Amino acid sequence: PDRRAAMYAIYTFCRLVDDVADEDAPLAEKRKLLRGWRQIIAGIFAGRTNNALTRILRVAVLQYRLREADFIAIIDGMEMDAGAPIVAPPLPILDLYCDRVASAVGRLSVRVFGDDSTSAEDTAYALGRALQLTNILRDVPEDAKRGRLYLPYEYLRQENVATNPEAAVVSPRLPFVCLRVAKLAMRYYKEAETSMAHCDQKAMKPARIMLASYKPLLMALHHRGYDYKKGRVSLPKWRKMMLAAQIYLP
Known part of the structure; x- marks a missing residue:
């Protein structure tokens, strides 16, 4: 994707995991959803995509040499906010x-x-x-x-x-x-x-x-x-x- 599409995909990823942290749901459910996001990111870096967002992120990862650790760090941060x-x-x-x-x-x-x-x-x-x-x-x-x-x-x-x-x-x-x-x-x-x-x-x-x-x-x-x-x-x-x-x- 071009730079703007890549940035929008990163922004969308951040917003979606942020929504998990902020939603009024039991902690176990939030953690399950965040685990799901960890699997999605692992899949993107392994070449597995199943929707527009993951496809754009996959191309961005390859084109701009984005690092898996940075995506995981964002999820870790949201997990800090998801609990107490x-x-x-x-x-x-x-x-x-x-x-x-x-x-x-x-x-x-x-x-x-x-x-x-x-x-x-x-x-x-x-x-x-x-x-x-x-x-x-x-x-x-x-x-x-x-x-x-x-x-x-x-x-x-x-x-x-x-x-x-x-x-x-x-x-x-x-x-x-x-x-x-x-x-x-x-x-x-x-x-x-x-x-x-x-x-x-x-x-x-x-x-x-x-x-x-x-x-x-x-x-x-x-x-x-x-x-x-x-x-x-x-x-x-x-x-x-x-x-x-x-x-x-x-």
Whole structure:
């Protein structure tokens, strides 16, 4: 397929496994569905296809040298969300989550964009984490209503904020936790910008658009002092933006 068709197929795969994680079904049923997706991915890499999506992904795998491990990482990330709500994860677990649900998508995307260099991999590593941390900061109140709290345990403890989602979201110390997460995200944005400078500039145009869209969202949250009573800072989910940004692909 062309780059756009390949990107749309990757986006569709992500959306479908995300839907499994988010649906209101017993954990055993979700795990069964995700196991099914693992088998589908294994089949694609073994040359077995049975519908339009798997056929397009099979061609994309061959054409852009996509890696099975990145597809599996995305499923692993959704499995983390499928079980008990994630609440105050330790930093290494938060980093693993960001890698699976965001950076792995980036690793597939940069190859489709046309750059499989080490610098492109580094861009995916950093930009994925930056985007996901920004999403986490944007969605703190909404996540708390669902019993989730993605802010790291270490920062919550150091700022004397409860690890209970409902208590954390009303804590006067919450902005200090958010500031620390924002600093981490900003570090990753800077790392992504540095890596991007060494990449194929035409291939990286969608990634640059993502960075240029999401970094101001982080700054807007910062200027509000992470005061969620002021309403939600809105931007489409980054996966949808990635899909939109790929209109700039050659």
